Amino acid sequence: MLTTMARPGAFMRWSRSLLPPLCLLTAALAGWGLYLALMVAPPDYQQGETVRIMFVHVPAAWLAMSFYMLMAASALGTLIWRHPMADVSQKAAAPIGAAFALICLVTGSLWGKPMWGTYWVWDARLTSMLILFLIYLGILALWRTIEDPATGARAVSILTLVGAVNIPIIKFSVDWWFTLHQGASVLRLSGPTIHPSILQPLLVMAVAFTCFGFVLHLLGMRTEVLRRRVRRLALLEAERLDRASVPNLSPYAASA
Amino acid sequence: MQLSLDHLACRRAGRLVFTGLTVSLGAGEALLVTGRNGAGKSTLLAAIAGLLRPAEGRITLAGTGERSRPECVHHLGHRDGLKPSLTAAENLAFAAAVLGSAGIAPGQALAKLGIGAAAGLPVGYLSAGQRRRVMLGRLLVARRPVWLLDEPTTALDREGRAVLFDLLDAHLAEGGLLVAATHAPLPIPGARELSLSPPPPAPPSPDDLP
Amino acid sequence: MTAFLALVRRDLALASRVGGSGGLGLVFFLMVVTLIPFALGPDLNLLSRIGPAILWIAALLSTLVGLDRLFQADEEDGSLDLLRFSAAPLEVLVLAKVVAHWLVTGLPLALAAPLFGLLLAMSPEAMATSSLALLVGTPALTCLGAVGAALTATLRRGGLILAVLVLPLTVPVLIFGVAAADPSREAARPALLALVGLTLGAAVIGTFAAAAALRPAE
Numbered sequence: 097m098l099t100t101m102a103r104p105g106a107f108m109r110w111s112r113s114l115l116p117p118l119c120l121l122t123a124a125l126a127g128w129g130l131y132l133a134l135m136v137a138p139p140d141y142q143q144g145e146t147v148r149i150m151f152v153h154v155p156a157a158w159l160a161m162s163f164y165m166l167m168a169a170s171a172l173g174t175l176i177w178r179h180p181m182a183d184v185s186q187k188a189a190a191p192i193g194a195a196f197a198l199i200c201l202v203t204g205s206l207w208g209k210p211m212w213g214t215y216w217v218w219d220a221r222l223t224s225m226l227i228l229f230l231i232y233l234g235i236l237a238l239w240r241t242i243e244d245p246a247t248g249a250r251a252v253s254i255l256t257l258v259g260a261v262n263i264p265i266i267k268f269s270v271d272w273w274f275t276l277h278q279g280a281s282v283l284r285l286s287g288p289t290i291h292p293s294i295l296q297p298l299l300v301m302a303v304a305f306t307c308f309g310f311v312l313h314l315l316g317m318r319t320e321v322l323r324r325r326v327r328r329l330a331l332l333e334a335e336r337l338d339r340a341s342v343p344n345l346s347p348y349a350a351s352a
Numbered sequence: 353m354q355l356s357l358d359h360l361a362c363r364r365a366g367r368l369v370f371t372g373l374t375v376s377l378g379a380g381e382a383l384l385v386t387g388r389n390g391a392g393k394s395t396l397l398a399a400i401a402g403l404l405r406p407a408e409g410r411i412t413l414a415g416t417g418e419r420s421r422p423e424c425v426h427h428l429g430h431r432d433g434l435k436p437s438l439t440a441a442e443n444l445a446f447a448a449a450v451l452g453s454a455g456i457a458p459g460q461a462l463a464k465l466g467i468g469a470a471a472g473l474p475v476g477y478l479s480a481g482q483r484r485r486v487m488l489g490r491l492l493v494a495r496r497p498v499w500l501l502d503e504p505t506t507a508l509d510r511e512g513r514a515v516l517f518d519l520l521d522a523h524l525a526e527g528g529l530l531v532a533a534t535h536a537p538l539p540i541p542g543a544r545e546l547s548l549s550p551p552p553p554a555p556p557s558p559d560d561l562p
Numbered sequence: 563m564t565a566f567l568a569l570v571r572r573d574l575a576l577a578s579r580v581g582g583s584g585g586l587g588l589v590f591f592l593m594v595v596t597l598i599p600f601a602l603g604p605d606l607n608l609l610s611r612i613g614p615a616i617l618w619i620a621a622l623l624s625t626l627v628g629l630d631r632l633f634q635a636d637e638e639d640g641s642l643d644l645l646r647f648s649a650a651p652l653e654v655l656v657l658a659k660v661v662a663h664w665l666v667t668g669l670p671l672a673l674a675a676p677l678f679g680l681l682l683a684m685s686p687e688a689m690a691t692s693s694l695a696l697l698v699g700t701p702a703l704t705c706l707g708a709v710g711a712a713l714t715a716t717l718r719r720g721g722l723i724l725a726v727l728v729l730p731l732t733v734p735v736l737i738f739g740v741a742a743a744d745p746s747r748e749a750a751r752p753a754l755l756a757l758v759g760l761t762l763g764a765a766v767i768g769t770f771a772a773a774a775a776l777r778p779a780e
Contacts, residue, residue, distance in 0.1 A: 215680045218604030226596060233589045243476060243580045273600060334477045337470050403643065403778045422647050431640025437579040449568030452649035
């Protein structure tokens, strides 16, 4: 069942029929979540209305990390089973994950301005997210550099898995670095413990973001499948030209 | 137009590959340079193109008007000078703009070489023979009187060679000059042949400061 | 002029296609800016004081990193010979390559500098002056780097030699660049003018020296 679904042709069919209901679900969830987040949830007694940024910030952070996990899983698929759809899934996930990491960073610094009076503080969590963003950029750069998709997928898989092993180490060392410098800067991004009135909209928004990420991933994969088909057609065209003979042969053709 | 080599000697990697070469070539004439590997065929072409300064002797190209020798030559060497990520037409359009003295349009040139359908494909997708044909397209998109071709038949199939020989014929008929380094004989009527053989290795003298 | 524009257009197209290096310099710039606080500690006062210096060091390194391929790639595939046969002077073509390279690396750095200034807690004035100083000064880095790139075009291991050759030459640009980027200093304005002078001088010296290095001679 799964192997059939993973064939590119079958994938293009089921993803096309899945996308419209999924889009509707995403829109409904996002509408509900935004209503809860903007209208129902009370402003924070300390942070005021700015607390609402969290309803975008936290799901974006969650998705930035999930997409890395998705890429790492697909990378295993590429390396172990050499499945072309694993390559496609990896390639489609990278820009989406990078975009969510960027959203997380931007909302984090927008939140920081009223809270700390500056757009950026080298807080442990934000800094870890910045490094995750940089790793995403490296992966995107590697995709761009290698023209052949299969070779590129192999190279990127190795980089992704090395990154996956390193991310906990990076996270740990950044935390350690931050506590080392506590004296210099005592600001922390984490607010007080989460109140239930905030938790519900946050969860709805997290589910809405996840659906949105899923939609984007499917769209990205479809685009990548089509892009590969275009590339293969161009290669076939070049090969066909090689076999076709020149229309107007000169007298030399016979003698040479 | 007259190309004259006068007692020419060239070095490659500090060693003389040929000496005392005297040849003169007029309009519409072809010179086929033959010889073993390492006899200096490519070195001779590079020297005529102006990519290499001769160790001794002179190279003159008379009757070119204002233009210098490098501006009058087409030099097709071993490296094809094509960018894999650009399409065949883009590569030729660039060559035409840089070389100046415009000839026919890139699309027409590719059609003439029998790969008109490849105009929109990135050169990286093409086979060695097709790339060679795109490279030959440079001869058509920019008009230059002196053609210096290094192993022009490399990687070309029978049809490709036929197209090439047509080009060479037309070029000579228009009064162009041709110097080709080649292993395989080229069927060019009236072409002169120059066989290069390396001079015996001279013992290094104390005056020799390469 | 046709040849100049064609070369600029081709190099921009190459940078934007698969395998091109468009945007990589900017990513490297961001990485260097990110790394320095890990070495120094997250003290915003310290970072904002040395912010312009960090931006300039990062700009210097990211300009140099991409430069080794400036002429080497063309030398390897033979398109440099095509430029040597051009009716246009080699100096003009070198200038075209430098302009295209700057548009891909230097200009994005200068435009993105304010954004990266946020990471270093720089004041809005400092961000504006840094951006201006980078806009004026990075062409000098590219031009000086082009000389090194031309000299190392035929070398297999061009990258490291290029940096060793060029870095000492960039010291004046660094000095005046950092001075011009600091709005608190009185000397910022004269330093900016000096930077303009350095860029114009480097454009002349760089193109002629690089063309001389590329011209065939044996």
